[in-house]
Amino acid sequence: MTLPHPKIRIRNLHKSFGAKTVLDGISLDVAQGTSFVIIGGSGSGKSVLLRCMLGLMAPDSGTIEIDGEDILTTSARRREELCGSIGMLFQNGALFDSLPVWENVTFGLLARKLVSxxxxxxxxxxxxxxxGLDPSVGELYPAELSGGMQKRVGLARAIAAQPDILFFDEPTTGLDPxxxxxxxxxxxxxxxxLGSTAIAITHDMASAQRIGDEAAMLYKGQLVWQGPAASLMDSGNAYVDQFTHGRREGPITMELRR
Known part of the structure; x- marks a missing residue:
């Protein structure tokens, strides 16, 4: 029996900026309907990996497949169709200040002329x-909303087209517990x-365990651990344990930035 393709399959992904290697041979499978959380410190490669999966940045080598189709080698039109099945909640909301909330929420639908x-x-x-927002909020502008309301509007925009895949970039940043x-x-x-497949990158361990089914940790551009999100606080992996418990001592070292 032929096993179904994972919703997202990444193989041997590399990305460098000059002499600095950011992604160093990442391979990862995300099953259909799974909520997958990626953790790691600043500069570990999380954001670059997310941008590559979104098609916003081209890796140097490797493959990224959605439903078995490599988005890096397919035609521009097909890539646009595949990326059209993705919803995104940005870290800081990324709402358009000059547009009312209702237009922010339906921006993608309007841009693709899917609705009047x-x-x-x-x-x-x-x-x-x-x-959880009253429809009347649609008449307000982003500057009139609290941080939590802006996050909700960002989430509403992400799910507006009922996407197959949802990405979340630090969804709880700037919010109280x-x-x-x-x-x-x-x-x-x-x-x-929606029955969507979700991928989130986060520093918030409580959030990671609440929203994740599976989790992985990036360190210096490599996956150093993968397992159930429920095991993040007691993974038995030295890198994960140091990161999740915020310990100064361990295999993770702070590098001097130039």
Missing amino acids: RRDARVQAGSILAQV IMGAVIDGLIVDCVKK
């Missing part, structure tokens, strides 16, 4: 309700409702 402006305004209210837990709960609910 009239229908988009109505649809935005329904999507906002899914993340209670609001962080609220956002994590909304993420879990939305992912389950």
Whole structure:
């Protein structure tokens, strides 16, 4: 019996900037419907890996497959179609200040002409309700929202097109612990409702365990551990244990930046 392709398959991914190697042979499988969390310190390669998976940055070598199709070698049109099935929650919301909330939420739908402006305004209210916001919030502008509300609007935009894949970049950054837990709960609910495959990068260990099924740690551009997200605090791996418990002593060393 032929086994199904993982939703996302990465093989031997490399990326360097000059003499600095950022991704050093990353190989990773993410199964359909899985919430996968990637942890690691600053400069470990998490953001570069995310940009490569989103098609925003080209790796030097390796493959990135979605449903068995390499997005790096397919045609530009097909790559655009594949990336159209991806929703993204950016670290700082990345909302358009000059647009009302309803237009931020439906921006991708409008840009791809999947909905009229009239229908988009109505649809935005329904999507906002899914993340716990009253439809009337759609008439406000981002500057009128709290940080937690901006995160919810960002999540609403990410799920607006009912994507197959969702990416989350530090979803709880800048939020207090209670609001962080609220956002994590909304993420879990939305992912389950859509049946999406989710990948998140985060420094927040509580968040990682709340939203993740599986987890992996990057260190100096390499995967040093992979396992259940529930095992992050007692993984038995020296790198993961030092990172998750915030210990000064261990195999992870701070490098001088130039």
